[in-house]
Every structure is written in structure tokens, then in C-alpha cells.
Amino acid sequence: MRRRHQRNLRVTRQNAAANERSREWKRTHPERARETQRRWREAHPERVREHHRRYYQRHGEEIAARTQRYRDANESAVKQRRADWAAANRERITEYQRRYRADPDRYAKTLQSNREARRVQRRLVALELPPKRVHRTTAAERRANQTDAHQFFTSADARQKYLQIATLQNEIDRIAWNQADDLRRRAADRIAARERVGLSSGTVDDVAMALAAAAAIEHQPVDRLTTDDMAHVIANVRELHHRRHAATEARDLRHAIIRYVEQRTDWLRREAALENHMREAAGKPQVRIDVLAHHIAFHALKDRLPHGHLHLPDAMKVVNAAREAHPTLFDEPSGWSRTAHTDDSGIAAGAAG
DSSP: OHHHHHHHHHHHHHHHHHHHHHHHHHHHOHHHHHHHHHHHHHHOHHHHHHHHHHHHHHHHHHHHHHHHHHHHHTHHHHHHHHHHHHHHTHHHHHHHHHHHHHOHHHHHHHHHHHHHHHHHHHHHHHTTOOOOOOOOOOHHHHHHHHHHHHHHHHOHHHHHHHHHHHHHHHHHHHHHHHTHHHHHHHHHHHHHHHHHTTOOOOOHHHHHHHHHHHHHHTTSOOTTOOHHHHHHHHHHHHHHHHHHHHHHHHHHHHHHHHHHHHHSHHHHHHHHHHHHHHHHHTTOOOOOHHHHHHHHHHHHHTTTSOOSSOOHHHHHHHHHHHHHHSTTSSOOOTTOOGGGOOOSHHHHHHTTO
16 A cells, blocks of 8 residues: 555656646747647547537536627627628528528518517507617627616616716706707807807707706706716707607698698599509509508698608608508599509608609
8 A cells, every 4th residue: 555655656746747848848849839739639630629528518607708708898899700701601691591581480470570560660650659769789788788787776876876867867858848949049149159259169959958958967966977978868868859859740740641631632632543644654563542642742741841850761651650540531443453552662762852
């Protein structure tokens, strides 16, 4: 037993000395060491793969966390590499999409989801409600949101900061909305005064929003907010005002189209029939009478109503909502072929002019 222990101890010391000599040789001959390792990996691919599998089994969570930290810290670079890969592998992406669409159940589910989304959009417009604000987020953004949420619910300082942000945003919104005319007048006076002495000045909207923010800060604590927080608050107020104006314009446009169509139904029917005759002569597919009539009404009204905040796609949704308000007003003539119907995308494109 004693001799066995001494022998094991001697072997352990010899192995340690050999390992130290090997490490020293690798430090002094790095190029030769890398070349030796490369040749060994090429000669033993199975052992290399087995080593990688065992290492990942032992350190899988650590590797995943390290990879996640790298992606979060280099999100732009990771996106660019993915875009480069997609550009260089278009055939593989096309094949993947082809296999995806080849599954009838999955494809039908996608179509049904798209139909439901369009139905919800039309319903919101009909009820004069703002559209759903849904957008794609990356995994890094979702993790950042989860971190912020955890901090918000566990940190008293974070909750106080978010409370100041919400309170300040509501106050700026109230002042800027309720005192809009007075703020714009004061902003115009200030801009004129600066221009008289040769100083640069911003727009009336920017100066008016700055005046509203200054008035709100006088009565609200902002000791926990940074400059970026203030800029984010003002951007949110601008977006909120834009949505309000757009909703008002959409409501007014819908009501105006409905009244216009109800008062000029016969004339619009004749104009739509003439338009279809011209489309047929030009070799274009015909469009339903009610669709054409409402687009004619839109073109007649669009320059009479304020529409600076309502974009063309949203205006087309309003036109469709107005058409759904009286679906039986324009009866289709007998013999009308549904196969001749086309959508209103081509008509909508002409509205940009």
C-alpha cells in the first residue's frame, strides 16, 4: 500500500512536470503549437466533435448566457450579419418559404390571421378608435423590456422616476392641448423677436412645445429625469397629439363622405358607371359601383377638409369604413360578374395625386 502510494505520487509529479513543459513549449512556440493542434483536429474529427458535445453539456447555460450578452451588446452588428447572410442565401430562404406555404393548414391559418387583422382595423375605424399599435421586437428588445419591468416593480427609485415621467407627460399634454392657440401665438412672437436681432429660431411647433414643457416643469418635480427622458416625454406628447388630430380628421372625413354620397347617390352612380366604361375601353378590369362612388366622393372632398395628419393608407381605410356604413345604397346591376371585380388598390394609388 505504501509503495503504491509513492508510485502514484511519483507519476502525478511526472505528469505535472510534463504538462508544465508542454505549456512552456506552447508559450515559446505559438505558431508551431497552433499548427500541431490543427493537424490533430483534422486527423481526429470525431474526437473533436465529441469533445465539443461534452463541453456544451457541461457549460451549456454559460455558453447561452455569453452568446446572449454578446448579441445584446452588438445588436447592430448581429443584424447586419443576418442581413448579409440573407442576401447571400436567397435560394435557401426561398426554399424555406416554399416549404412553409406548402403546408395547407399553416398557410390557411396565416390567411385567417391576416383577415382577422384587417377586420379589426376596419372595425376600429368605424368606431372612430385609434389603430392598434403593434410592432415587431427583437429578442434583445424583449429582454431589455423585461429588465425594465423587473426594475420598475422591484425598485422604489425606478417607480418614482416613471411616476415623474407619467406626471410630466400628462401635464405637458394638458397645457399643449388646451392652450394651443396661446402657445402658438407666443411662439410666433418669440421667433419674430429672435429673427429681428439675427438669432436662429426653430419652428412654431417646436417653440410652442418648449413653452408648454417649461410651464409644466414649474409645477412638477423632475429631479430624477435626464435630458433623454425629457426628449422622450416630448416625443410621446407629439405622437399623442398627432394621433388625436388624425382621429379627428378621420372622423370628419368619414362623416363628410357619408353625407356626400347620400346626397348625390344618383350622380355618383352615373359617374362610377362612366368610369367603369372608360376602364373597360382601356382594357382594365371593372370595379364595383359602390367602391368607385366612394372614391369619387373622397377625391371631391379631400381638398376641402384638413388632412395634414391623415396619411393616404389611413384615408383609404376611412373610405372603406364609410362605404360599409350603407352597404345596400348602390345596388349592383343585374348580370354583374363578381369575377370582373378588382380591389381598390389601384384607385388608392391615384389618390396620392
